[in-house]
Structure formats: structure tokens, C-alpha cells
Amino acid sequence: MDKTATTPQALRRTNLRAVLEVMRDAGAMTGTDLIEATGLTRATVIAVCDDLIRRGWVRELEGDRSTGSQKGRPARRFEFNASAGCVLGLDVGMATVTVLVAGLTGQMLGRAAERFSKTADEAERRATIARTAERALAEASLPHSAVLAVGIGLSTAVDRHGNITKGLQLSEHFDIGLQTELWKEHGWPVLLENDANLAALGEHWRGVGAGVDDLAVMLAGERLGTGLIESGRLLHGSNGGAGEVGTLELVDGVGSQDGIARLARHWGTAALAEGKATLIRELVGPDTTRVSARFVFEAAAKNDPVAQEILERIGRRMARVISLLGTFLNPELVVIGGAVSASATALLPTINAELPRLTGTPPRVAVSELGDAIVATGAVRLALAYVEENALALTPAGAGQGVGA
Amino acid sequence: MDKTATTPQALRRTNLRAVLEVMRDAGAMTGTDLIEATGLTRATVIAVCDDLIRRGWVRELEGDRSTGSQKGRPARRFEFNASAGCVLGLDVGMATVTVLVAGLTGQMLGRAAERFSKTADEAERRATIARTAERALAEASLPHSAVLAVGIGLSTAVDRHGNITKGLQLSEHFDIGLQTELWKEHGWPVLLENDANLAALGEHWRGVGAGVDDLAVMLAGERLGTGLIESGRLLHGSNGGAGEVGTLELVDGVGSQDGIARLARHWGTAALAEGKATLIRELVGPDTTRVSARFVFEAAAKNDPVAQEILERIGRRMARVISLLGTFLNPELVVIGGAVSASATALLPTINAELPRLTGTPPRVAVSELGDAIVATGAVRLALAYVEENALALTPAGAGQGVGA
DNA sequence: AGTTTAAATTTAGACACTAAATCAAATAGC
DNA sequence: GCTATTTGATTTAGTGTCTAAATTTAAACT
Numbered sequence A, B: 001m002d003k004t005a006t007t008p009q010a011l012r013r014t015n016l017r018a019v020l021e022v023m024r025d026a027g028a029m030t031g032t033d034l035i036e037a038t039g040l041t042r043a044t045v046i047a048v049c050d051d052l053i054r055r056g057w058v059r060e061l062e063g064d065r066s067t068g069s070q071k072g073r074p075a076r077r078f079e080f081n082a083s084a085g086c087v088l089g090l091d092v093g094m095a096t097v098t099v100l101v102a103g104l105t106g107q108m109l110g111r112a113a114e115r116f117s118k119t120a121d122e123a124e125r126r127a128t129i130a131r132t133a134e135r136a137l138a139e140a141s142l143p144h145s146a147v148l149a150v151g152i153g154l155s156t157a158v159d160r161h162g163n164i165t166k167g168l169q170l171s172e173h174f175d176i177g178l179q180t181e182l183w184k185e186h187g188w189p190v191l192l193e194n195d196a197n198l199a200a201l202g203e204h205w206r207g208v209g210a211g212v213d214d215l216a217v218m219l220a221g222e223r224l225g226t227g228l229i230e231s232g233r234l235l236h237g238s239n240g241g242a243g244e245v246g247t248l249e250l251v252d253g254v255g256s257q258d259g260i261a262r263l264a265r266h267w268g269t270a271a272l273a274e275g276k277a278t279l280i281r282e283l284v285g286p287d288t289t290r291v292s293a294r295f296v297f298e299a300a301a302k303n304d305p306v307a308q309e310i311l312e313r314i315g316r317r318m319a320r321v322i323s324l325l326g327t328f329l330n331p332e333l334v335v336i337g338g339a340v341s342a343s344a345t346a347l348l349p350t351i352n353a354e355l356p357r358l359t360g361t362p363p364r365v366a367v368s369e370l371g372d373a374i375v376a377t378g379a380v381r382l383a384l385a386y387v388e389e390n391a392l393a394l395t396p397a398g399a400g401q402g403v404g405a
Numbered sequence C: 001a002g003t004t005t006a007a008a009t010t011t012a013g014a015c016a017c018t019a020a021a022t023c024a025a026a027t028a029g030c
Numbered sequence D: 001g002c003t004a005t006t007t008g009a010t011t012t013a014g015t016g017t018c019t020a021a022a023t024t025t026a027a028a029c030t
Helices: A008-026 A033-036 A043-056 A122-139 A179-180 A193-208 A260-272 A277-283 A293-301 A304-327 A341-358 A371-393 B008-025 B033-036 B042-055 B120-137 B178-182 B196-207 B259-275 B279-284 B293-301 B305-328 B341-357 B371-393
Strands: A056-063 A077-079 A086-092 A096-103 A110-114 A147-154 A190-195 A216-221 A225-228 A333-337 A362-367 B058-061 B077-080 B086-092 B096-103 B108-115 B147-154 B190-194 B215-220 B224-230 B333-337 B364-367
Touching: A008 A033, A008 A077, A008 A371, A008 B333, A033 A043, A043 A056, A043 A077, A043 B305, A077 A122, A086 A122, A086 A371, A096 A122, A096 A371, A110 A122, A110 A293, A122 A179, A122 B293, A147 B033, A190 A193, A190 A371, A193 A216, A193 A225, A193 A333, A216 A304, A216 A371, A216 B224, A225 A304, A260 A293, A260 A304, A260 A341, A277 A293, A277 A304, A277 B077, A293 A304, A293 A341, A304 A333, A304 A341, A304 B058, A304 B305, A333 A341, A341 A362, A371 B058, B008 B033, B008 B042, B008 B077, B008 B371, B033 B042, B042 B058, B042 B077, B086 B120, B086 B371, B096 B120, B096 B371, B108 B120, B120 B178, B147 B371, B178 B190, B196 B215, B196 B224, B196 B333, B196 B371, B215 B305, B215 B371, B224 B305, B259 B293, B259 B305, B259 B341, B279 B293, B279 B305, B293 B305, B293 B341, B305 B333, B305 B341, B341 B364
Parallel strands: A086 A147, A147 A190, A216 A333, A333 A362, B086 B147, B147 B190, B215 B333, B333 B364
Antiparallel strands: A056 A077, A086 A096, A096 A110, A216 A225, B058 B077, B086 B096, B096 B108, B215 B224
């Protein structure tokens, strides 16, 4: 029943979409601008704009003749109504939940984060998530009705239809009825996606990967996951397992799913246990079991040879994975992101030195600048994509009343 | 200048495409069938069909009331005109060229193959290719004017726009003006693609991978290349290097770009040189330098332990690469194809035994049944995709006269 | 005030669709 | 052989959307 054939009304729908799309990423425009951009005639453009205004997706600006020609009849100026609604982007991790609120052009309007209680059961985790979302919405002064979609990133495999893949990895921690239970009273569309995939979306949207359509993002904090974008599209594989390097055989004496943070802690702890003379010991203090990645990176920055050796091992390890990505996917760029991404810059020399030896198509390597909002940013992007896809079927909640700047 | 907006005529174009597409993969249909399939009204369907007949893409069948109801006014029966033209699918390898001729529903109409002279220069290679294509067309009794598109598979990296990637591997052997020089007098659209990618298209179209939308095909003859399909789409990567495992680091004492055939020969020769007692020696005959893959597989089939050990090594090696594919791409199925694919069945037990140890998402593994037409079959598919995409812009050359069954 | 300029609107016409009535060609029953 | 029935094709009237061209509008300039 998937009819591809069309009626005359479909024509208008197509043109509504075309105009809306142009206006979304071009800001305020006159009718003439839109004629130029879409190839439609003036009569049509105006009709479509009036239609969009009526639907609430576009608003008309008053006065203001600052740009363009000063002569002739002043042009009506149309603008995508960025406050016709908002979306939520969530990063639901093992220990914490982060929520971003964004307007329809992606302007960030609110933010909140919270830790899960260690003993939390399903219902309690859901409650924590809901509470954090409420706080973020409150910060943005937005009503529930403004939310048009919710994107959620999870540390588990999710297939391309947004379904959690049972049996793969940590799904039981995340398969907690986020779609069916959490916001059923609001009826918000909830879109699930793997966290590394969202990190890739985030970087592709507003990170160092902006404009790069063949991209891999390694989400390397405690764990290590990879999000893959080819030709601007996210790759999932048949079970959403694409890029899930957790089971990679790397024969290094540590689990292959370990991210940068865990590796640094692991090897740092080992170095202390072996009694090596290193700055790490002083930085950590008396309780030598409390090594964290931060101390190792700090010691390395102060030229501590033991810490630097650890960083080199981590770098070689990353280079190994990146080289495989380069060989199989041939991305233009690989971005290292995640909690410790700020420190990851120290790994670049090692990685860049190793790569050409390991693959014939070495990608550029960069470090993310999105910090710990990388997944939530991608979640926002995912939700926005849904809204863009379904705009004409949705009703802008804030139509007419305006929902914040 | 990529206008997405539309005019009333675009509506008709959309419906022409929709109807044509339905008819292409459903065979002969009545107006009522098309109403059912497209959701359009009878008046529109008939108008569209008459339009398509006028353009030469569809023909009307006479008489024949075998199917459907016997009562009432007999329905007009429409059929996609499979002989409105043809396409060529070429496999241009290092040593040989293979050409397939196919009608627009993919029915094979002609075939020819030829070896390149060892001393051939660019112009001579082009001439051999042209001559082979002529022979295939002659076998199908088709005029030059019937050819609507040509797909060509090459053993070198090709990016997603069909451009050979300079500097990567064997490009100099294949960048011989196939698009600019070869058939410029006929004006045939020539589409270039990597051979492993075409193998993947071929398997996805008419091989064991039919219906599997997340698929990897390992083209493993003398060399080893991989074609990747995710969600039904071919992956290229930024330089067309995706799946080009030629530079993979596998630390086995042999080049990683080596395919099954070369590995068998390599290790078979080594076994003889080491003076091992093996059936291979007898099969090869007096000149022990002339080991070929065939002898090794034959000896293994006769339970020769040395040959079987070689097969296991090859199998483990393949499993290694497949496991990496499984980890990074998570395909549902991996198909082994290429010149020696018939023998590859002997490798399956080893591969299937190794895989679960190497990756958490082991794909199904199968052996291609397309034989040495695998690349040319994919080339046909590539050319057909072009014709389907551009059908309404093209003029069916055989319009009215019919160009073979 | 009149002219110029650029934009908006109106008007006429074209194209493509739907829905409903009518026409056409076959079978089935009497 | 005639009529009723069935099914498909065609015609007609009406609607929605677009373009192109003429007209109107609203400002700046002279």
C-alpha cells in the first residue's frame, strides 16, 4: 500500500517542503530570494508562504529594509519559525542522563543533567529521565505542548528502525520502555538510536566533521563505540551492530570495548602496582587505587615517561582501530569524541605516526570539540530530522504564541 | 540549480515513473491491476499507459484472455517493453574482458569474452574491449542504436560519482579513456565502478544475496576486494576505497590483497618446495613450479592432509577478514565470489568454525553461484539502474521495431 | 507631483488529477 | 437470437496547482 503515485495536492506538498527547507537553512528571505532558490514563480512562492504562515511554520517579519535594494516596493520578508516548537535530545548513559532542549533551527534553549541512583530499577530510571527533561524544559520556559519530538541516545545496539536489538550487549539496561511508558501521556514521538551513532550525527552537524559526508566518530570514554556516516547517511548494519567494536579481537591483554578513559586507568593502576617511579603517584595521592584517566594525561603533559608510554600504547591501539575503519569504510575523517576527548589531543601524534603504516587509505584524525554534549547534540539532530521529515503532517504547537527566542 | 520544486507536468512524470516501475517488475498487467498497484484512477492509468506506449517504453498485448475474469469487456493488457533497448555489462580485468548484453528486464541476450594481449597498450586494450562488445551485440542481433547504457567493472578504486581514484593501486591499468574515447561515436553513457562493488550489486540482484539488504561480497580470485551493501545501497567511502582490503595488515607472511587463488598457489608451491609428501605433487605433474589453485583444492577433496592444511589456513584468513566486516559493518550475509568461488565451499566449515570466536556479530557466509559472470552481472545491474533512473529522459532506440526476445 | 523601481496581486490559460456518468465489448441466461 | 450482466474504456464536469503576462501597489528618487 505504499503508493508512490501522486495527486495534484501532492504537488503543493512538495513545494511547501521545498520552500520550507530553503527557509530553514537560509534564515529570513524575501519572495524574490525564494524564486531564485526554488525556481518557482512569484505567484506560487507567495501562495506557498501564506500557506506556511497559516500552518504556523513560517512567520512574516515587519519593517526592516536593511538588506537588499532600497528602491521599489518593499519586499515581504519571510522567516522559518524556529519557535514553532522544540525538540529534546537525550543522552541516557549507564550512570547519567543529559537533556538538551533545542528550537527547530537547532538553537539550544535549555540543558539539564542528573546521575542515576546506583540502585535504581526500571521505573526509577524512567522517573529520573523524566525529571531531568522537565528541568531542561523549565529552563527553556517551554510548555509540554511545544515538544515535537524526542531523540534518545543509548549505549546499546539499535537497528535502523529505532528498535533496540535484543541480545546484543547492554540492552537490558536501556530497554526500559522509553517509547511505550515514559511520555505516553504527552504522545511525544520518541526516537531511539545508538549513542556512538548520535555522536556521529552530532559531529556531522555541528562538530569538526561538519560538511564531511564520509565520517567515523569514535566515542571513547569508558567504553568504545563507533558511529559511521557514509555519503551523509548513518550506517546501521543488519542488527544495528555496525561500528560496535566491542567484540573486536585486538590481543592487547585488555577488553577491546575499553575506551580511552578505562585504558588509561587500567594501565596507570598497573604502573603504580609495579612500583614504577612516576608523577602519576604524586597526582593520585595516598590512595593509589584511585587512579583516573585525568591523572595519567596530566602526568604525561608534564613529561612523565611512564604516563607518556601509556599514552603511546593507547594511541597505537586507537590507530589500530582507525586503520581498520580506513580500510573498510574509507572515511575522509575520523573524530575522537567522548568524555575524555579534551585529553585525546595528546594521542594524535602517535596515531598519525602509526596510521600510514597500517592502511593505504589513512583518514584525517581530529578530536571532537563538542565535549560531553556530543551524544545529546546528535540526539537533537535526530529529533530535528524527524520533525523535518514530518513537518507538514505535524501541527506546530506554538503556532502564533511563540515559544521563546 | 538543483530545483526540488515542481510543476504540474512533474506530476505526470512521477506517475509515469510509478507505473513504469510497477510494470517492470510485475510483467503484463491490465488497467485494473495498475489501479490496484498505484492507487491512481482508471482515467489516469490509461492516460499514463498510452503515454508510455507513445514513448516506446510499454507495449500493448493483443488477445489473450487467459488470466483474470472471463466475463465483461476484455481488459487491455500492458507490458513493459523489455526490448525497448539493451544495456552492456563489462568486466574489464587485468587479463580478460567479459561482456554481457541484457534487455531492460535483465534478460541476458548475448555474451562474449576475450583475453588481452600481454603487450597491449592503452589503445589496443580499448580496441579489444570494443571488439568483444561488438561480438556480444552481434550474438544478440542488436544494432548499436539499441544500447542505452554501459556498465564497466574495473579492478581499481572508483568513487561514488564513477570517477577512477587516481593514485590508488592499479588505476593506471584501467584509466584508459573508457568514458571519453571508447564509444564516443555512439554517445553511450558509460558508467564505471569497482569490480568488487559490482559483484555485490550482482549478488544482491540475482545471487544468493537476493533480498538481503546488508551484504558484503568478497571477490576473491587472484586478488581480494570487497563490495559492501548497507540498507540496499553500495558503500564507496570518500575515495571509493571502502572495502579495498588490499592494505589490511594481517601479518601472515603474504600480501593482504591476495585472493584465494593466489594464496592456494603460494602455499601449494611452498609445500612442494619444502619437499612435503602430498597429492598436489602428482596432480601438478613434472613441472612443479606450475602449481595452480585447482590442484590444491582437488588434492584437499581427496583428503590430502597437506592440501587440507592449506585450505584451513586460507579459511582462517578469510574468517579474519569476514570477522572484521562483521564487526564494522554488521552485514547479514557475506558472499564469497570470484573465479574460484566453486571451490570456496570447501572453506566454509573452517570459516564458520572460526567466526564466532572473532566477532560478536558473525554474519552468515555463503558461496556465490554466479561464477565468473559475477562482475559483469553487476555491471548489467549498474547500467539498468541508470536506465531506470533516466528512462523518461532517454529515447528507447528500438521503439516499435523490437530488438530480440 | 510625477517617475522609477521592485514587489505583490490578479487574470487567463494549461496541465493533471478525481469522480461520476456514459459507452463498449464481452459472457451468461432465457 | 435477444437481453441482462459484468467489466473495462471513455467522456464530461469539476478541482487544484502551476505559469505567464498584465495590472496594481508601495516605496524611493527627481
